Amino acid sequence: MSRLLMCPPDYFGIEYEINPWMRVSNQSNGDRARTQWKTLTQVLENEVGVKLEFMEPIPKLPDLVFTANAGVLHEGKAVPSQFRHPERQGEERYFIDWFTRKGYEVINLDSEINFEGAGDLLGFPDFWIGGYRQRSDISAYVQLSEIFQKEIMPVELVDQRFYHLDTCFCPLSGGELLYFPPCFDTYAQTVLASRIEPDKRFAVPSQEGKRFACNAVCIDRHVVLPTGCPETMAWLHKRGYITHPAELDEFLKAGGSAKCLTLALD
Amino acid sequence: MIVQSINIQGHIIDSLILAKVLDAIVMLGGTFTLSEVTVGTRREDTSHATILIEAPTMELLQEILKTIQPHGAVIETEEDCTVEPSPADGILPEDFYATSHLSTQIRWQGNWIDVPQPEMDLAIRLKTSPLSGQMVPMGSVKKGDLVVTGRKGVRVFPLERPKERDAFGFMEAQVSSERPHHHIIADVAKRMKAIQQQRKEGKGSGKVLFAGGPAIIHAGGREALAWIIEAGYIHVLFCGNALAAHDMEASLYGTSLGYNLGIGRSVPHGHEHHLRTINRVRALGSIQQAIKSGLIKDGIMAACIRQGVQMVLAGTIRDDGPLPDVITDSIKAQEAMRAAIPGVGLALLVASTLHAVATGNLLPASSPTVCVDINPAVPTKLSDRGSFQAVGLVMDSSSFLWELARELGWKG
Numbered sequence A: 001m002s003r004l005l006m007c008p009p010d011y012f013g014i015e016y017e018i019n020p021w022m023r024v025s026n027q028s029n030g031d032r033a034r035t036q037w038k039t040l041t042q043v044l045e046n047e048v049g050v051k052l053e054f055m056e057p058i059p060k061l062p063d064l065v066f067t068a069n070a071g072v073l074h075e076g077k078a079v080p081s082q083f084r085h086p087e088r089q090g091e092e093r094y095f096i097d098w099f100t101r102k103g104y105e106v107i108n109l110d111s112e113i114n115f116e117g118a119g120d121l122l123g124f125p126d127f128w129i130g131g132y133r134q135r136s137d138i139s140a141y142v143q144l145s146e147i148f149q150k151e152i153m154p155v156e157l158v159d160q161r162f163y164h165l166d167t168c169f170c171p172l173s174g175g176e177l178l179y180f181p182p183c184f185d186t187y188a189q190t191v192l193a194s195r196i197e198p199d200k201r202f203a204v205p206s207q208e209g210k211r212f213a214c215n216a217v218c219i220d221r222h223v224v225l226p227t228g229c230p231e232t233m234a235w236l237h238k239r240g241y242i243t244h245p246a247e248l249d250e251f252l253k254a255g256g257s258a259k260c261l262t263l264a265l266d
Numbered sequence B: 001m002i003v004q005s006i007n008i009q010g011h012i013i014d015s016l017i018l019a020k021v022l023d024a025i026v027m028l029g030g031t032f033t034l035s036e037v038t039v040g041t042r043r044e045d046t047s048h049a050t051i052l053i054e055a056p057t058m059e060l061l062q063e064i065l066k067t068i069q070p071h072g073a074v075i076e077t078e079e080d081c082t083v084e085p086s087p088a089d090g091i092l093p094e095d096f097y098a099t100s101h102l103s104t105q106i107r108w109q110g111n112w113i114d115v116p117q118p119e120m121d122l123a124i125r126l127k128t129s130p131l132s133g134q135m136v137p138m139g140s141v142k143k144g145d146l147v148v149t150g151r152k153g154v155r156v157f158p159l160e161r162p163k164e165r166d167a168f169g170f171m172e173a174q175v176s177s178e179r180p181h182h183h184i185i186a187d188v189a190k191r192m193k194a195i196q197q198q199r200k201e202g203k204g205s206g207k208v209l210f211a212g213g214p215a216i217i218h219a220g221g222r223e224a225l226a227w228i229i230e231a232g233y234i235h236v237l238f239c240g241n242a243l244a245a246h247d248m249e250a251s252l253y254g255t256s257l258g259y260n261l262g263i264g265r266s267v268p269h270g271h272e273h274h275l276r277t278i279n280r281v282r283a284l285g286s287i288q289q290a291i292k293s294g295l296i297k298d299g300i301m302a303a304c305i306r307q308g309v310q311m312v313l314a315g316t317i318r319d320d321g322p323l324p325d326v327i328t329d330s331i332k333a334q335e336a337m338r339a340a341i342p343g344v345g346l347a348l349l350v351a352s353t354l355h356a357v358a359t360g361n362l363l364p365a366s367s368p369t370v371c372v373d374i375n376p377a378v379p380t381k382l383s384d385r386g387s388f389q390a391v392g393l394v395m396d397s398s399s400f401l402w403e404l405a406r407e408l409g410w411k412g
Helices: A030-048 A091-103 A140-149 A186-195 A207-210 A230-238 B018-025 B056-071 B182-200 B223-228 B241-254 B270-284 B286-291 B300-308 B331-341 B353-362 B377-384 B396-405
Strands: A003-006 A051-054 A070-074 A077-082 A121-123 A128-132 A152-156 A167-169 A177-179 A199-201 A217-219 A222-226 A241-248 A262-265 B002-010 B031-038 B049-056 B082-085 B104-108 B110-117 B123-128 B133-137 B145-150 B155-156 B205-213 B235-237 B309-311 B344-350 B371-372 B390-394
Touching: A003 A030, A030 A051, A030 A217, A030 A241, A070 A140, A070 A262, A070 B002, A070 B331, A077 B377, A091 B241, A121 A167, A121 B082, A128 A140, A128 B309, A140 A152, A140 B002, A152 A186, A152 B002, A167 A199, A186 B018, A222 A230, A230 A241, A230 B377, A241 B396, B002 B018, B002 B056, B002 B344, B018 B031, B018 B049, B031 B353, B049 B056, B049 B133, B049 B145, B104 B123, B104 B133, B110 B133, B182 B344, B182 B353, B182 B390, B205 B353, B223 B396, B235 B331, B241 B270, B241 B286, B241 B300, B270 B286, B286 B300, B300 B377, B309 B331, B331 B353, B344 B353, B344 B396, B353 B377, B371 B377, B377 B390
Parallel strands: A003 A051, A128 A152, A177 A199, A222 A241, B205 B235, B205 B344, B235 B309, B344 B371, B371 B390
Antiparallel strands: A003 A262, A070 A077, A121 A128, A167 A177, A217 A222, B002 B049, B031 B049, B082 B145, B104 B110, B104 B155, B123 B133, B123 B145
16 A cells, blocks of 8 residues: 655745745635645545555644655655755754654765755656756756666756646656646756657646646556646546546645645655 | 866766757857766666866856756866976886877966977976976986876867868778778868968968888889979978988989889899989088089979978988988987977878888877878878877879879979
8 A cells, every 4th residue: 555644734834935836925824724635635545545644743844744855765765855945954854853763764965965855856667857956956866866776867947936846747657747848948858758658748738737737646546636637637537547636725825736745655 | 278177977868968068068159078978887877977168268168167067067176287206317207197199288286287299108297487398208308307197187188170171170090992082182282282371471380291201202203292392382301211312313313222213124233323322422411412512403302402391311220321311319310300390280191101100109189190101001000009180091102192293283
């Protein structure tokens, strides 16, 4: 059974502005956020059949809820994130504590490198893709590929609104890809087009890309994605996936959605 | 040109990161040389590239570096070269740096300095006041001279393709008799004309070097070569005793090694002609005197003297005489040849294994070079000994010279 790590949004809110979505003046509604998050957990547990684990929320760390940025876990090894913005650097020790308590071998990247975990590093079984330029440094992927013995193709993210790879790129369990091409430079677009066959690639329409259609959680044949993405859902249905639209607008105010709220454990 | 070496590592090939970095360098107005590329063998292995970036100004270099650093380019840590004093005259420190004939710089107290006149198989001597680096032959080093050791703080620039799109632009090492010659000879003539034109207009002091063997005379190329020299296309001549001796033999007796050049057969006692020639020139004291006195009236030597061509005659163990101009100490001959190399803009090495290889050893890789020999082993040997820039022409030297002279305007 797949396992995901989540963190309750008890202290979630827009307390600073570190991406174009965040406006302190456009505050999230705490009750609505808690309801949306709770609903997401129910969908994941009851409809998708995922085992959830939870971190303890910490005051003054509003973005701890976005556990995708905890780090990257693979085959018992954990490489914790090293956030670019000081506003999120306080989260690092809580994630490391959690990895350590759960028995992961924690391996740190060189201290001067920025790397924001599974938010920027996603993969297919035989190769991984690493987003760089916005939050993570390209040099992180040299070390990560040595640690995990994986081919990691760095791709440049060029749109500040899509600051993590998981905001515009979602590999699916059947080898397909949802992505929002304008977020990548032309070299990265060429690489993605060469690696994934055309019928397995779905370029989400602009409207849905901006709704974070790609910030989806795919477990086996289930895809949990934000609401308001009908074309993406139709394509997924054609490919045989079962879709679970989740209302997560309160988290979109902070620049996150379903995928950002979860971290795959294995 | 400002130069900076950078390293880049990772899955840089399939991800097009390397292509992106190289594109960025060029788009911003720089140029690059991939000085080292190691490609990972397994999928999970990373690759590595060392890129030498050249930019016309420091500002542009900084802009290029600023642009490519986010893509993983790491500026190579630079260190000064190490030097050690020579332990004795003519002895280099054990770990001396052995030079190539490519453009070379050494780094001293944080500054890169050019080492002029690159030549293969020498050492580099550092002088600190005023700061300079010199290529120095083993035998010329003095006790206490500071000699560069190891490889740190030395960089060598790969040969740039010439701007001219001619035979020298391809730098083909392949040598074959089964290839057309004409376009190469036409390109050689074009370069000779260009050098002459620049000299006439006072725009350059480039020189054409000709190194040749006596087969030129035996095979009938004397007249054509004399015309080329008389027309002012050659500025330096390297040869041995034999080319000069047989050339003057032809002037005095009409023979070359006893063969009458006009009728094409040996003449009675012809084998003595070159000895008698050498003897008469020795009696006069120099080739120049032989020409001035009117003893020798025509041919290659006469043309060289009349045109003020710088001649270096290097002796060998089998020389008859030799002629008074021949330098019999081979190290002194090597020094004289080396001194004539600066400014050579084109080198023609024709019908002489020894002189072709000796001259090739002295020439910088940046000197366009053509090696003409009827024996394919000669241009091959030259290339195998490091003169990879040499264009090989497998053909008879006489045919080459006749065709070249005609390209240059000879009506003979």
